[in-house]
Amino acid sequence: MFNEIKKYKSDFRKSICAFAITSIVAFSPGMLVAEDNEIIKQDFEKTFQQMLANPADIDVTLRYAELAVKLEDYEAAIPALERILFFNPSSKKVRLDLGILYYNLDSYDVAKDYFMSVKNGNNVPEDIMKKADGYLNKLKAKS
Amino acid sequence: MRRINKFIATSLLTLAATGIFPADSSASTPNVGVVGAVNPAAMAELDKNRRVLELGKEVIFNERIITNADGNAQILFIDKSALTVGPNSDLVIDKFVYDPKKSTGDLVINSTKGAFRFVGGALSKKKPVIFKTPVATIGIRGGIAIVNVDAQTGATNATFVYGIEMTMQNANGDIQKTTQPGFGISLLTPTSRPTVPVKVDTQVLTQQMNTLAGKEGTSAGAVGDVSDKSLSDTSALTVSEDTTTETTDDNGGGETAAVETSTTTETKETASTTESTTAETTTTETKTAGTTVVDNSAVAKGATELQTPSTTKNFIATKFTSAHVAAVTNSVVARPQFICTDCEFVSWGIWDTNSNSATASNSIDLKTAVPVIRGDVTQNLGQLARTGNVNYTGKAIGNIVYGATAGMGTGDLLATVDMDNRLLSSLSISNFTGGGVSNVTFATTGPSSIAASGGATFNNVFVDNFDGTLGYISGTVNGALFGPNAQNIGGTFNVSNGSNFSSTGVYLGGE
Secondary structure, X not given: OHHHHHHHHHOHXXXXXXXXXXXXXXXXXXXXXXXXXXXXXXXXHHHHHHHHHOOOOHHHHHHHHHHHHHOOOHHHHHHHHHHHHHHOXXXXXXXXXXXXXXXXXXXXXXXXXXHHHHHOOOOOOHHHHHHHHHHHHHHHHHO | OHHHHHHHHHHHHHXXXXXXXXXXXXXXXXXXXXXXXXXXXEEEEEOOEEXXXXXXXXXXXXXXXXXXXXXXXXXXXXXXXXXXXXXXXXXXXXXXXXXXXXXXXXXXXXXXXXXXXXXXXXXXXHOOEEEXXXXXXXXXXXXXXXXXXXXXXXXXXXXXXXXXXXXXXXXXXEEEEEOOOXXXXXXXXXXXXXXXXXXXXXXXXXXXXXXXXXXXXXXXXXXXXXXXXXXXXXXXXXXXXXXXXXXXOOOOOHHHHHXXXXXXXXXXXXXXXXXXXHHHHXXXXXXXXXXXXXXXXXXXXXXXXXXXXXXXXXEOOOOOXXXXXXXXXXXXXXXXXXXXXXOOOEEEEEEEOOOOOOOOOOOOOOOOOEEEEEEOEOEOHHHOOOOOEEEEEEEEEEEEEEOOEEEEEEEEEEEEEEOOOOEEEEEEEEEEEEOOEEEEEEEEOOOEEOOOXXXXXXXXXXXXXXEOOOEEEEEEEEEEEEOOOXXXXXXXXXEEXXXXXXXXXXXXXXX
């Protein structure tokens, strides 16, 4: 696991692919030793300061969101992604991820709103649409 | 001045980043955060100096943020909170104190109009962040909420999206709270009571979300290519094929769902513990402040009618409005003061044997009309956090038969409930006037118990209340407390002097 974190630190762009919400599995804090978790926390704080200094930096914002998800601090990840949605309101990928974040917070109505905005979008990539449909089915089963 | 502010702000940020704030220090920071995103037509104003909001610029304490119909913005606070500001909005950061070492402090936002989404950071996890509007004070604890403030009236709607709890308080200190995501509370005026939390309609929520979203074709001040393709090329937003294969089935469920369920369960357990502690704290604070907390979990479902109507009678009015009173006034006596503005959870009307219409404009046979009362009876009074003596004031109305005269009379209600012992300590109807009698008083002579579980109902009697004209009057009085937190009282009474006077009516009152 330590090597995994080390690799993440040395090659962010590569490991960042594990973001989305599926990264919760790969980097669940429950699976990390405290020391590893502390490294992520420090990186999280450092990235936040970088984001404050330059909120227009989309890469930094995404990195902050990813670290927040790793720490299961979905509440911190949400405004970062919603800000990116400000930058690109048509992004279905961001809408899908926001839907998943709200879903994880049990805020199902808002999650549904984001998933529906994906479903009703134009030219939505098949994998994004499939995931949105999957979550909408899960929400339907809950209602 | 701005340079100094920026210097101080930068210093504070640096201190926060390096963690060298003294452990016990709090700082009233001039710089509360930065503009994280902004679309045109958003302004900031401080000391009457107005500037256009720009992406990345600092937001200063006490600065006014204004957007017009095309403007919106996101403010990123230094405690990691974020406030999305929708079009046609106006707000001031009234208070911001943040100790990054302890992650404690205060955030107070004052808004006169607009649409907002607040996402909590460090501060709201420890203490509610306060959002003030012309009519309401909203507390957001550990969570996310959407707030809408009407530009003309200040009427406020707040939707709780996620978190520990959201409260809404009026100028009198009456509070409603919710812990259920997707539920909303509204307040129309500073002195009306906040509504019981209700589930926000899906379409309304979508509208709120759309209002706060960036509009297609805008880029919120971002420079460069921010297209979806660009993001996917450089960001984490693309799901790794390998990761997907390992953790997600084709429908976004399967293994991923199982893992998520496990994670969610752990989170819920933690949240549950926190919630419990929070509820106790809130109750204590409320008792000290002498205010009313309404917990929606105690809301009785459906109105309860204390009198069972016969099938031959028609209900004239389920809740008397000024129009209804006017209708009664035309045929009887002027009693516009009868309307009980504090009686949100109980109402009264008349079953009339002779009228076939359910409109108030039809004539009412006062000899046969039977006033009735309806409302949400308080449930499980013994479990509510109510203590001490509570006084209820209101009105009573009843038909009167006095010799050959018949009419409608009204009077003043005063009731006292001992919440500690769940007793109706006293109840009196005074100044009962109409139908040929005037200023008659009926009062209970002893306490009666109120049910601790189930509906908070009671029964009592009026015994030998002496009136100079009518002689000794006796009768019965039944009733209940109404509202999820026993905010109202109401019931029926039946009195007579055993010869030429009798009256049957209803009473209701509020704290």
